[in-house]
Amino acid sequence: MKLIISIIQPEELPAIKEELLKRKIYKFTITNAKGQGKEIPVQEVYRGISHEITLLIKVRLEIAVNDEYVDAVIDAITTVAKQDGDKGRGKIFIMPIEECIRIRTGEKGTTAIG
Amino acid sequence: MKNKILWCIFFCMGSLLMAQDSLSLEVNAYAIDNLFLFVCAVLVLFMQAGFAMLEAGLNSAKNTVNILFKNIMDLSAGALLYYILGYGLMYPGDGNGWFAFAGFGVSEAGVDPASGALHPQVDWLFQVAFAATAATIVSGAVAGRLKFSAYLIYSVVLTGIIYPISGYWKWGGGWLDQLGFYDFAGSLVVHALGGFAGLAGAIVLGPRLGRFGKNGHSKVIPGSNLALSALGVLILWVGWYGFNPGSQLAISGAANTNAVMLIAANTTLAAASGAVAAMLMAWSLYKKPDLTMALNGALAGLVGITANCDSVTNIESIIIGLVAGLLVVLGIKLLNKLKIDDPVGAWPVHGLCGIWGGIATGLFGGHPLVAQIIGSIVIPAWAFITMFILFSILKSVDLLRVSEEEELIGLDISEHKEEAYAGFQIFTVE
Numbered sequence: 001m002k003l004i005i006s007i008i009q010p011e012e013l014p015a016i017k018e019e020l021l022k023r024k025i026y027k028f029t030i031t032n033a034k035g036q037g038k039e040i041p042v043q044e045v046y047r048g049i050s051h052e053i054t055l056l057i058k059v060r061l062e063i064a065v066n067d068e069y070v071d072a073v074i075d076a077i078t079t080v081a082k083q084d085g086d087k088g089r090g091k092i093f094i095m096p097i098e099e100c101i102r103i104r105t106g107e108k109g110t111t112a113i114g
Numbered sequence: 115m116k117n118k119i120l121w122c123i124f125f126c127m128g129s130l131l132m133a134q135d136s137l138s139l140e141v142n143a144y145a146i147d148n149l150f151l152f153v154c155a156v157l158v159l160f161m162q163a164g165f166a167m168l169e170a171g172l173n174s175a176k177n178t179v180n181i182l183f184k185n186i187m188d189l190s191a192g193a194l195l196y197y198i199l200g201y202g203l204m205y206p207g208d209g210n211g212w213f214a215f216a217g218f219g220v221s222e223a224g225v226d227p228a229s230g231a232l233h234p235q236v237d238w239l240f241q242v243a244f245a246a247t248a249a250t251i252v253s254g255a256v257a258g259r260l261k262f263s264a265y266l267i268y269s270v271v272l273t274g275i276i277y278p279i280s281g282y283w284k285w286g287g288g289w290l291d292q293l294g295f296y297d298f299a300g301s302l303v304v305h306a307l308g309g310f311a312g313l314a315g316a317i318v319l320g321p322r323l324g325r326f327g328k329n330g331h332s333k334v335i336p337g338s339n340l341a342l343s344a345l346g347v348l349i350l351w352v353g354w355y356g357f358n359p360g361s362q363l364a365i366s367g368a369a370n371t372n373a374v375m376l377i378a379a380n381t382t383l384a385a386a387s388g389a390v391a392a393m394l395m396a397w398s399l400y401k402k403p404d405l406t407m408a409l410n411g412a413l414a415g416l417v418g419i420t421a422n423c424d425s426v427t428n429i430e431s432i433i434i435g436l437v438a439g440l441l442v443v444l445g446i447k448l449l450n451k452l453k454i455d456d457p458v459g460a461w462p463v464h465g466l467c468g469i470w471g472g473i474a475t476g477l478f479g480g481h482p483l484v485a486q487i488i489g490s491i492v493i494p495a496w497a498f499i500t501m502f503i504l505f506s507i508l509k510s511v512d513l514l515r516v517s518e519e520e521e522l523i524g525l526d527i528s529e530h531k532e533e534a535y536a537g538f539q540i541f542t543v544e
Contacts, residue, residue: 044334045400047407047459048447051334 001097001113004073006061007035007090012080013059019076025069033060039088058090064097066110143229143366150365150374152236157356158243162189162250164353168346169254170534172406172458175338176524177258178534184253184262188269189246195274196245201238203278204286211289213279230364240360244304245273245281247357251308252501254458256315258322258335259515262529264508268315271504277307280496284489295489296481299361301421301471302493309465310497312456318505319514321455323521332450335457340405347409351385354416358423377423381416384423384435388415391439399443407443410459414442414467421471425479434474438467469494 008016013030020028034055042053063073074092081089102112166185170178198218206214221234249272253265283290284303297303327333337343358381364370392411396404415435419426426434445462449455456462469490476486508514515521520528527533 045402045404046334046336047404048396048400048443048450049332049334050400 001100001110002065002067002070003095003097004061004063004065004070004092005095006063006077006092007033007058008061008077008081009090010057010059012082013061015080016061016077019079020063020073023069023072023076025063025065025073025076028061028063030062031060033058037088037090039086056088064100064113066113070094140229141227144227144231146366147230147364147370148233148236151232151240151360151363154356154360155236155240155243157353158240158247158360159189161243161247161350161353161357162186164346164349164351165247165250165253166346167342167349168409169257169458171339171341171343171346172254172337173257174335174524175535176526178338178526179530179532180262180525181253181257182534183530184265184269185250187266188249188253188273191266192246192249192269192273193242195270196242196278197238199274200245200278201241203275204241204281206282206286209282209286209288211287211292212283214282214286214288229366230370232363240363243356244300245277248277248300248304248308248311249273251305251460251464252312252315255312255456255460256319257457258525259319259521260315261513261516262525264505264514267508267513268311268501268504272311272501276311276497276500277304280307280493283492290485290489290492293488294482294485296425296475296479296486297421297472297489298424298475299358299420301417301419301468301475302489304468305417305420305464306468306472306490306494307497309461309463309468310494311501312460313454313465314498314501315505316454316456316461318502318509319455321453322457323518325455326453330453332453337406343406343409347412351412351416354381354385354420358420362424373424379428380423380426380431381419383428383431384415384419384438385412386415387432387435388412388418388439388442391415391436392443393439395440395443399447406459407446410442410446410463411439413463414438417464417467418471418474420468422475422479422481425475425481427478430478434471434478437474438470441466441470465494 035058036054036056039056042056043050044053061077065073077092083089099108100112101108162185166182169181169185173181197220201220202216202218203214206216208214220238224233225231249269252268252272256265281303282288284295284297285291322335325333325335355378359374359377362370362374362377365374389408389412392414393403393408396402396407415438418434418438419431422434423431442459442462445466446459449461472486472490475481476483505514516525516528
């Protein structure tokens with residue numbers, strides 16, 4: 001069992017969601033997030049004063065899957081997320097899960113995740 | 115013989131009907147004029163909603179309860195004080211031209227019905243709406259750091275004493291009026307007075323924490339909700355059809371009807387050209403069309419046309435609005451340079467463009483320019499000096515500004531223990 005946490009661009013979310021569903025990955029959680037990376041800060045002007053926005057809006061995607069689905073998730077994200085050389089495209093983190101429990105039934109482990 | 119009697123009866127009934135007709139014409143004109151002023155008073159009162167939304171949107175979410183509270187209280191506390199003191203000070207009927215008092219309260223008795231005759235109660239209603247407008251302009255300029263109790267003290271002083279006294283100089287028939295100074299609906303009497311009172315408050319208070327950096331450069335404290343701000347400005351624009359056309363004080367009779375319709379069109383043209391000019395000015399200066407500048411620009415045009423909307427042509431209204439729109443952007447730039455923090459642009463809109471309205475009345479309206487210049491200096495100076503003294507007194511007894519910690523937490527929690535957006539994610543301390 002693996003937990004995949006990915007930071008993506010908000011505008012990419014609908015397409016990534018579609019790619020995940022195509023690969024039979026139906027369960028995930030998203031959170032609105034703000035993050036600071038290597039990208040060039042955004043310059044905004046408010047009432048004649050320009051200011052730099054370094055904390056940019058991102059989406060944090062969390063997906064818990066059985067091991068055999070890990071590659072499918074990476075594929076779904078990278079199909080959509082542009083690998084065009086621009087900085088600030090986000091990251092994918094993969095970490096092991098010690099235990100998973102489905103609250104409704106009390107099931108544990110790989111059956112609880114799927 | 116029979117015919118003669120019949121003719122006689124006809125004749126008598128005829129003259130009786132005619133007498134009734136002329137009486138009912140007067141009664142109708144009385145009703146129409148009072149209804150007109152009543153509707154206009156309600157429109158001007160509705161501007162309070164506009165100010166509340168504009169200011170709530172241009173300030174941090176953590177100060178929303180506070181700014182809304184100030185808007186409801188400068189109207190409510192102000193209305194009571196203007197009833198007790200203000201109206202008698204502003205319209206004493208006669209006096210030495212500088213200061214006079216007709217007595218407490220307002221007459222409840224009706225007047226003889228005639229075209230243009232106003233019931234004293236509706237006259238007070240219309241006037242108190244103007245007093246509240248002058249008072250509420252300040253709430254935006256001092257937002258985010260003024261103690262709530264200090265604001266209550268300020269509002270009763272302004273609406274009860276300061277506004278009525280300078281109002282008497284012009285609209286009560288005082289010395290400015292006798293001088294030939296002209297201010298149709300209050301570019302100076304209402305707007306510049308509020309704008310300069312706000313400037314005094316902003317200077318004595320000092321800027322919000324974090325508004326200017328260590329080396330003196332301007333920093334952004336963004337507005338929390340520009341949807342509310344846009345709604346507020348559009349409400350104010352609509353409310354201005356009570357402010358300017360209502361100041362004709364009558365609509366019955368062709369001359370009044372004609373004046374009211376010209377005023378309404380001029381008001382619209384000035385607002386529109388103010389918004390366009392401010393948009394273009396900000397666009398060329400800062401390389402982007404800034405919504406808040408265009409919103410301020412519409413108000414700037416409205417303030418500029420207020421003194422002269424009955425005296426100028428449509429084309430002149432457009433010119434007055436265009437200049438006001440340019441001025442408001444420059445005014446905001448100037449305040450940044452001087453490190454004066456006016457979060458909503460109350461001084462550029464109401465103070466600077468109020469003076470422009472007074473001068474424009476001389477340039478375009480055919481009124482004596484010297485008198486216009488005198489009035490455009492005296493009323494702002496009166497507001498600025500008296501309010502500077504008041505805010506300084508409050509500062510010296512430590513009643514003026516909240517502590518640094520309270521300011522960072524936000525006035526909603528520190529002054530009111532109440533959130534505007536409880537349960538919403540948008541309540542952040544920034």
